[in-house]
Amino acid sequence: GENVEQHPSTLSVQEGDSAVIKCTYSDSASNYFPWYKQELGKGPQLIIDIRSNVGEKKDQRIAVTLNKTAKHFSLHITETQPEDSAVYFCAATTGNQFYFGTGTSLTVIP
């Protein structure tokens, strides 16, 4: 099955700085890559996703890039704010179940 690795496991940034989280996947058949934000005591919430026919997608301060050749994709958050503090999960799917990374705990320091 698919194996998704995520780095770093923890990340601290100053408010206003950028944050980058990286994931790699193993199955070249994976074609959909969502990113989820999970706040304490809540379920994961989709923040952005990208499909394999696209190399980059942006939504305001959040962007995702995909390199199919290298089998890695990254989440970029610019102008970070304290409310961005949460655990972020990447995931990959070939069309059935989602395989999740182990998560990145992001702390934005005011």
Add this chain to the structure above:
Amino acid sequence: EAGVAQSPRYKIIEKRQSVAFWCNPISGHATLYWYQQILGQGPKLLIQFQNNGVVDDSQLPKDRFSAERLKGVDSTLKIQPAKLEDSAVYLCASSFHSGNTEAFFGQGTRLTVV
């Protein structure tokens, strides 16, 4: 649009007891997932339903876990008997159909086995 509803939010049981979790997916969503999330880890799929049929239950510990989705809507996940290592958050998610479409998650049920 109402989200995925789960209950209870919290449950504490003793080992060897049984427990059941309930999930009501978003209306019209054919695919329903149950995930187990152990503290500090990403969600791990336990079982995936397409309507009322099982698509994938390869990671479900079938000697103690069972799940059903009667009528292709609500679903229940049961653990009997529970073990200490079952302590986790159990997340239910649904999507319009399986595959590369957004999955919406409920808030989860935090299970503590003592």
